[in-house]
Each structure stands twice: as C-alpha cells, then as structure tokens.
Amino acid sequence: MSVAVHTSPLDVVGVDGFVHLDYAATAPCVRAAADAVNALLPYYGSVHRGTGLRSQTSTLEYERARDVVAGFLGARDGDHVVFTRNTTDALNLLARAVPAGTRTVVFESEHHATLLPWADPVRLPAPASADEAVAAASSALRVLRGPKLLAVTGASNVTGEILPIRRLAEAAHRHGARIVVDAAQLAPHVPISLADLDADYVALSGHKLYAPFGAGVLAGRSDWLDAAQPYLAGGGASAAVGAGDVRWATGPARHEGGTPNLLGAVALAAVCTALADAGRxxxxxxxxxxxxxxxxxxxxxxxxxxxxxxxxxxxxxxxxxxxxxxxxxxxxxxxxxxxxxxxxxxxxxxxxxxxxxxxxxxxxxxxxxxxxxxxxxxxxxxxxxxxxxxxxxxxxxxxxxxxxxxxxxx
Structure with a gap:
C-alpha cells in the first residue's frame, strides 16, 4: 500500500486501497490538522510559562486556537472555551462544575459520555419522535426544583438522527434549566452555534472532527465554571499558592491544570478554520x-x-x-x-x-x-x-x- 498525496486542507490523510467507514468512532486526520502540527513543531514549547521564542510562540498559538474554536462554535461574549481531552472529559468537567444539588435530565438513548457523568440524574426513556423528546424533557424539567440541566446529544452516534436542539433549549429555558449539547457527532457534519441554538454549553472531540490529536472542548456560560473548584488541581489552575491556601485562576485556565495539549488545540483550530473557509x-x-x-x-x-x-x-x-x-x-x-x-x-x-x-x-x-x-x-x-x-x-x-x-x- 502507498500513502496517498494530498493538496487541499480538507483532504484526508489516508492509505490507498482501504475504505474507512468508521468516522463516528474516529475520523481520519485531514491535511489542515497535520500541516498545522508540523508547522508548529519547531516552535513547540511551554504554554503560559516562559519568555523565550518557543514559549511565546506556543502561548500565542494556543490562545489563538481558543479564539478560532470560539468563533467556530458561535460563542457569545462572556462564554468560556475550555480545552479538554475529548467529549467525555468535557462533560465530566461540566458535571463537576454544576452547582450543588443540580438535577440533570438525560435520555436513555445517549452515548455513555452524556449518560453517565451526572450525580442522581433523571433518566428518560428513548423518545420515539422529536416531538416526544421535547415533551418528555419539558415534563421532567417542569417538576424539578433548584438548579437543572438538560443533557442531550446533537446527533445520535448510533442512528445519525439529529435531535431538535433549538426546541429542547427553549423547553429547558422555559423551565429555568440549562442545556448542554454533546456535539461530538453533529459538529463534523453541520455548523454549530451556541448563539443560534441558544444552548448553554456544547462539548465536542477533535478526533471526531478530523483532528485526532487528543483535544476536546467544553464551551459555554462562564458563571458555573468560574464558581466551581478546578477540574484538575495543579500548575496553571493555581494563580497563587501560600502556606495553607490557594488562589485559583479564573477563566478557562481554572480548569486546564497542567501542561495543555498545545498540538491538539492547534490542530483542532486548523480544521475549524478549514471547514469555515470551505463552507458547510x-x-x-x-x-x-x-x-x-x-x-x-x-x-x-x-x-x-x-x-x-x-x-x-x-x-x-x-x-x-x-x-x-x-x-x-x-x-x-x-x-x-x-x-x-x-x-x-x-x-x-x-x-x-x-x-x-x-x-x-x-x-x-x-x-x-x-x-x-x-x-x-x-x-x-x-x-x-x-x-x-x-x-x-x-x-x-x-x-x-x-x-x-x-x-x-x-
């Protein structure tokens, strides 16, 4: 087998002779992602932690990647874009960040990443129609008190069916709840906009979006994230550490403890740019x-x-x-x-x-x-x-x- 030669940013980096039809598990890398990684490797260094050329370049590219992803996802003023490992990691981060006592409503038809992270969830049967999904979510949210969250997939990883996200968001907000959208399968196929969908949070994986370099994203409203304890306690998440106390960072850094996945973030941003430039x-x-x-x-x-x-x-x-x-x-x-x-x-x-x-x-x-x-x-x-x-x-x-x-x- 010979490796195929590609020229377009959205050409798949593949091997001739074998047909890959398992994109829902992991999409192949496209040239834009591979080229972005190769271009940055000579300058690869620590992010937010140095004054040399490598560190300064790496920090600039990492934060530029955050801005690109924010634009790709239609983030609003004040929304945070937190880089994670994948969709599962992003949803577990949010599950750790929700206010105490939050009840999460979720359908049994979800991927385990959306089904399992929540404490004491309300599980609804798999809906038989889009209308039934909206009605069931609305009925469940109506009777709950305190903080509420609806967790729902954008497109099923089993059937490919697209859920009525805008209608579900309207139902959630009508009953004082927030909504998080697992967009792992939706984002590679159709445009995603937090603002247009009126979603509070969206999670996705780079490896589903033609950038299989270990990066994911949680994007959305900042207040719950800023009020929560850091997802990973350590360097980067800590602004100052004293003899017996810690002052934690604010913004996305609060939940990005440790050395971040610079190459994954840059690869993901490169694909977002290529998809936006090509039209959707x-x-x-x-x-x-x-x-x-x-x-x-x-x-x-x-x-x-x-x-x-x-x-x-x-x-x-x-x-x-x-x-x-x-x-x-x-x-x-x-x-x-x-x-x-x-x-x-x-x-x-x-x-x-x-x-x-x-x-x-x-x-x-x-x-x-x-x-x-x-x-x-x-x-x-x-x-x-x-x-x-x-x-x-x-x-x-x-x-x-x-x-x-x-x-x-x-």
Missing part, C-alpha cells in the same frame, strides 16, 4: 447518505434502525440489525475479505442499542445484542459506499472462510 454545505453528504440507504434496502437481512423513523433528518451514520448474523463476524469479514472498515457492537450506547435491536425484532447473535455501523464524512465517495454494499451483501449470503471467531466491540 451538507448537500453532498445527504446525497451519499441517500445512496447508501437506497443500496441497503436491496440487501435482505440488513435492517436499518432508527429512533424517529426513516424520514427523520440525520448525518452520515447508519446502523444495521442483521437477522441471523453476528455483526462482529460480519465486520471482521468486511475488513479481511473486502478491505472495508466499519464498526460492530453497542457503540458506548448500550441502552439505546438494546432498545433498537428489540424494536427491530432481531435476536442477539453472538455474545451481546449488537449492530453493524457504517459512518462517513470528508473523503468518502460513492465508490466507497458501493464497495461496502457489495461486501455486505456477500457477507450475508456467502459462508465465511474458517477463521478465529470475532468479538463484538463496545
């Missing part, structure tokens, strides 16, 4: 999605699953229940026999996958109730999708060659 049209992706879904309808035994039905708006993610087949074995065959990488398992959304497989009427085949997921983005072509479709059809009709049993992934 979704028409090409929707054409690819329609092509994929049409092809799947002709493959017996492959049943697309969804929460809201086949006509609900969605991004480039499709999950399938496979009657009589273990999705992990099918995924293994797709990789080995057809050179196509997809994902099988429960996708860190176990309650949702159990719900969807039950609704699809497909019994578990293998160790766990799992699905097969194909997800795509920049660099994906109809040829890639056709290769997946033909490979899947073959896997569901042609017996596998004898190999060690595959295992379902999380």
């Amino acid at each position: 049209s979704t028409s090409d992706e929707q054409e690819l999605l329609a092509h994929l879904r049409a092809g799947l309808r002709s493959i017996p035994g492959a049943v697309e699953v969804s929460l809201f039905g086949p006509r609900s708006p969605r991004v480039g993610i499709v999950s399938l229940a496979l009657a009589g087949h273990d999705p992990a074995r099918v995924a293994d065959r797709l990789a080995v026999e057809h050179g196509v990488g997809v994902r099988a398992g429960q996708f860190c959304a176990h309650p949702l996958v159990r719900h969807l497989t039950g609704r699809a009427g497909v019994a578990a085949c293998g160790d766990t109730p799992g699905l097969l997921r194909a997800s795509f983005g920049l660099g994906t072509t109809t040829d890639h999708l056709d290769r997946f479709l033909s490979g899947l059809a073959a896997c569901l009709t042609v017996p596998a060659r004898r190999r060690p049993a595959a295992r379902s992934t999380d």
Whole structure:
C-alpha cells in the first residue's frame, strides 16, 4: 500500500486501497490538522510559562486556537472555551462544575459520555419522535426544583438522527434549566452555534472532527465554571499558592491544570478554520447518505434502525440489525475479505442499542445484542459506499472462510 498525496486542507490523510467507514468512532486526520502540527513543531514549547521564542510562540498559538474554536462554535461574549481531552472529559468537567444539588435530565438513548457523568440524574426513556423528546424533557424539567440541566446529544452516534436542539433549549429555558449539547457527532457534519441554538454549553472531540490529536472542548456560560473548584488541581489552575491556601485562576485556565495539549488545540483550530473557509454545505453528504440507504434496502437481512423513523433528518451514520448474523463476524469479514472498515457492537450506547435491536425484532447473535455501523464524512465517495454494499451483501449470503471467531466491540 502507498500513502496517498494530498493538496487541499480538507483532504484526508489516508492509505490507498482501504475504505474507512468508521468516522463516528474516529475520523481520519485531514491535511489542515497535520500541516498545522508540523508547522508548529519547531516552535513547540511551554504554554503560559516562559519568555523565550518557543514559549511565546506556543502561548500565542494556543490562545489563538481558543479564539478560532470560539468563533467556530458561535460563542457569545462572556462564554468560556475550555480545552479538554475529548467529549467525555468535557462533560465530566461540566458535571463537576454544576452547582450543588443540580438535577440533570438525560435520555436513555445517549452515548455513555452524556449518560453517565451526572450525580442522581433523571433518566428518560428513548423518545420515539422529536416531538416526544421535547415533551418528555419539558415534563421532567417542569417538576424539578433548584438548579437543572438538560443533557442531550446533537446527533445520535448510533442512528445519525439529529435531535431538535433549538426546541429542547427553549423547553429547558422555559423551565429555568440549562442545556448542554454533546456535539461530538453533529459538529463534523453541520455548523454549530451556541448563539443560534441558544444552548448553554456544547462539548465536542477533535478526533471526531478530523483532528485526532487528543483535544476536546467544553464551551459555554462562564458563571458555573468560574464558581466551581478546578477540574484538575495543579500548575496553571493555581494563580497563587501560600502556606495553607490557594488562589485559583479564573477563566478557562481554572480548569486546564497542567501542561495543555498545545498540538491538539492547534490542530483542532486548523480544521475549524478549514471547514469555515470551505463552507458547510451538507448537500453532498445527504446525497451519499441517500445512496447508501437506497443500496441497503436491496440487501435482505440488513435492517436499518432508527429512533424517529426513516424520514427523520440525520448525518452520515447508519446502523444495521442483521437477522441471523453476528455483526462482529460480519465486520471482521468486511475488513479481511473486502478491505472495508466499519464498526460492530453497542457503540458506548448500550441502552439505546438494546432498545433498537428489540424494536427491530432481531435476536442477539453472538455474545451481546449488537449492530453493524457504517459512518462517513470528508473523503468518502460513492465508490466507497458501493464497495461496502457489495461486501455486505456477500457477507450475508456467502459462508465465511474458517477463521478465529470475532468479538463484538463496545
């Protein structure tokens, strides 16, 4: 295999000959991110901690990256942009920062990053429609007292369906609650704006947004973050340390203790700039999605699953229940026999996958109730999708060659 040569900032850095359709897990790096990292490496140094050329350059680039990400996310005056490791880290940070006694409302259909961090959450059943999601969240928030937070995904990492974030934000605010949006799957596909969505917080991962260098973001209202104890106690988060007391930093630095991930932040900002410069049209992706879904309808035994039905708006993610087949074995065959990488398992959304497989009427085949997921983005072509479709059809009709049993992934 030879490494492909690229020239555009949004060209995928990839390997020729293998089709990657697992963007929802980790998107490939694009040239803008790789170039930004390579350009900064000669100047790489400590951030906020030195006067030399390396430190000054690194500090400037780190804070410039924060400004770029703030603009990409439509941050308002006074919002903080805190760099984290990923979406899970960002949501755990917020869970640590909410006022004492805050009740969080969350759907069972969430990714574990959104489902699990909260103390004493109110868990709602997976909604069957966008209207039901808004009604259920509104009913739950109406009866709660004290600080309240609605935690919701922007787009499902299992079905790709887009939730009605603006309507959910209106419902939350009507009942005196705040809303945090897990935008890990939404941000790579459509524009995200805190101001336009009227969301209080948004969290995302660089590795889903074509910048797989270990950076994530929590962006949103500053008051809860400024009032909270630092997420990581240590250098950078501390402004002054005495014999028995500490004065903590204010602003984003309060929650960015230790040496920050400069290269991750700069790579993420470079992708944000490239995406903004290129425009955020979704028409090409929707054409690819329609092509994929049409092809799947002709493959017996492959049943697309969804929460809201086949006509609900969605991004480039499709999950399938496979009657009589273990999705992990099918995924293994797709990789080995057809050179196509997809994902099988429960996708860190176990309650949702159990719900969807039950609704699809497909019994578990293998160790766990799992699905097969194909997800795509920049660099994906109809040829890639056709290769997946033909490979899947073959896997569901042609017996596998004898190999060690595959295992379902999380």
